Amino acid sequence: MAQVTRQQLDEAIGSFQYEGILTREEPYGSGHINDTYLLVFEIAEMGTLKVILQRMNKDVFTDPRSLMENIVGVTSHLRKKIICQGGDPDRETLNVIHTVDGDPFYVDSKGDYWRSYKFITDATSYDQVEKEEHFYQSAVAFGTFQCLLSDYPAETLHETIKDFHNTCARYEAFEQAVLADRKGRAKEVEKEIAFVRRRKETAEYFSRLLEAGKIPIRVTHNDTKLNNIMIDNKSGRGICVIDLDTVMPGLAVFDFGDSIRFGASTATEDERDLSKVSCDMHLFEIYVKGFIEGCQGKLTEKEIELLPMGAKVMTFECGMRFLTDYLEGDTYFKIHREGQNLDRCRTQFCLVEDMERKWDTMKEIVRKYGNAGR
Known part of the structure; x- marks a missing residue:
C-alpha cells in the first residue's frame, strides 16, 4: 500500500x-x-x-x-x-x-x-518472552478468550484470510511450488522437500478429524503470539487479547500450537545454528497449565489430548510456508537477507523433530493438567 x-x-x-x-x-x-x-x-x-x-x-x-x-x-x-x-x-x-x-x-x-x-492504559505488550510469568499469563489470557467465546456461533464469522490454517491447502501449495521451481532453488533444498513429503499425513491429520466430527470448530484468534496480549503493569496479569484481524472459525488446538511454536522455542525464528533450536519443555508445561486453566473446562477431552499435535502441526505448517515462499522467490514473508526464509524453514523443521523426540513428555504434561481442566 x-x-x-x-x-x-x-x-x-x-x-x-x-x-x-x-x-x-x-x-x-x-x-x-x-x-x-x-x-x-x-x-x-x-x-x-x-x-x-x-x-x-x-x-x-x-x-x-x-x-x-x-x-x-x-x-x-x-x-x-x-x-x-x-x-x-x-x-x-x-x-x-x-x-x-x-x-x-x-x-x-x-x-x-x-x-x-x-x-488500554497502564498495560504493556512484549515482543519476546522476558519472564516466564508473562508466557504463563499469555496462556491464561488466550485460554480465557476461548472460554468467553465458547458459546459464540463460530459459523457466523467471515474467513478474513482464506485457508489461513488449512494445512492440506498449504501442502498443495508447497507441492505446486516444488513443481514450478520458479527460481531454480529446489535442487538445493531436496532435504527439506523430503522432510515435508515424509510428513504428508501430519498435514492431513486435523482435516480428517474434522471430517469425522471428532473436534469442534470454534472462534479462534489465529495469531497467538505473546505480543498480542496486554499485560497489566501493576498486577502482571494478562488482561486483554488484541489484534483481532485474524479472528475466524478454526481449531482451539491451533491457537495453542502457534503459541508453543513461537514462545517455547529456545532460538530466534531465523537462527542459523540449529544446535540452539529446541522446544523447551519447561515453557511448554507453563503454557499448558495456563491455557487449560484459562479455558475453564470448555475444551473437550479430545481437544486437550490433541494439544501436542496442535503444536507439531502448527510448527510444521509454518516451516512448510517458509519453504514454499523460498521456492517462489520470497514473495510473501519479508526478508532482510538472502536465504532468511530458508533459515526460518529449517528452525521450524528442527522444532518439529525435537517435538517428535519429546513426544511422550509432551503428552504426559498435557495429561497432568488435562484432568484438572475438565
Missing part, C-alpha cells in the same frame, strides 16, 4: 467520535501489516484520552467490512461476558470507537479503510 498522506490522516482523525483537543499524534507499535497511530486528546478538566487509529491493509485483508463485522461481533460478546463476571470491559477487551456517522470504520477519499480503538 502507498504511504499514508497528511491529508488522509487529518481526514481520518476528523471522521471519528473523538472528544477534546488533539495534542499529540505518533506512529505506534511494531506491527508490519496496518499503519497504526497513537492519538492523545486533552479533555478540559478531565485530563488526557489516548486512542489508537489504524489504516487497515486492504492488500492483506481484502474485505475490511467483513473483518470489522467479525471484530464488532466478537468484542460486543466479550464485553457482555466481562461485565457479567464483574470485570472491566474498558480494559479487558478492545473497544471500537465509531465514526461521526455511527459506523465502526471509515472509508477515506482514497478508498482506504480506517478504524479506531480506545487505548
Whole structure:
C-alpha cells in the first residue's frame, strides 16, 4: 500500500467520535501489516484520552467490512461476558470507537479503510518472552478468550484470510511450488522437500478429524503470539487479547500450537545454528497449565489430548510456508537477507523433530493438567 498522506490522516482523525483537543499524534507499535497511530486528546478538566487509529491493509485483508463485522461481533460478546463476571470491559477487551456517522470504520477519499480503538492504559505488550510469568499469563489470557467465546456461533464469522490454517491447502501449495521451481532453488533444498513429503499425513491429520466430527470448530484468534496480549503493569496479569484481524472459525488446538511454536522455542525464528533450536519443555508445561486453566473446562477431552499435535502441526505448517515462499522467490514473508526464509524453514523443521523426540513428555504434561481442566 502507498504511504499514508497528511491529508488522509487529518481526514481520518476528523471522521471519528473523538472528544477534546488533539495534542499529540505518533506512529505506534511494531506491527508490519496496518499503519497504526497513537492519538492523545486533552479533555478540559478531565485530563488526557489516548486512542489508537489504524489504516487497515486492504492488500492483506481484502474485505475490511467483513473483518470489522467479525471484530464488532466478537468484542460486543466479550464485553457482555466481562461485565457479567464483574470485570472491566474498558480494559479487558478492545473497544471500537465509531465514526461521526455511527459506523465502526471509515472509508477515506482514497478508498482506504480506517478504524479506531480506545487505548488500554497502564498495560504493556512484549515482543519476546522476558519472564516466564508473562508466557504463563499469555496462556491464561488466550485460554480465557476461548472460554468467553465458547458459546459464540463460530459459523457466523467471515474467513478474513482464506485457508489461513488449512494445512492440506498449504501442502498443495508447497507441492505446486516444488513443481514450478520458479527460481531454480529446489535442487538445493531436496532435504527439506523430503522432510515435508515424509510428513504428508501430519498435514492431513486435523482435516480428517474434522471430517469425522471428532473436534469442534470454534472462534479462534489465529495469531497467538505473546505480543498480542496486554499485560497489566501493576498486577502482571494478562488482561486483554488484541489484534483481532485474524479472528475466524478454526481449531482451539491451533491457537495453542502457534503459541508453543513461537514462545517455547529456545532460538530466534531465523537462527542459523540449529544446535540452539529446541522446544523447551519447561515453557511448554507453563503454557499448558495456563491455557487449560484459562479455558475453564470448555475444551473437550479430545481437544486437550490433541494439544501436542496442535503444536507439531502448527510448527510444521509454518516451516512448510517458509519453504514454499523460498521456492517462489520470497514473495510473501519479508526478508532482510538472502536465504532468511530458508533459515526460518529449517528452525521450524528442527522444532518439529525435537517435538517428535519429546513426544511422550509432551503428552504426559498435557495429561497432568488435562484432568484438572475438565
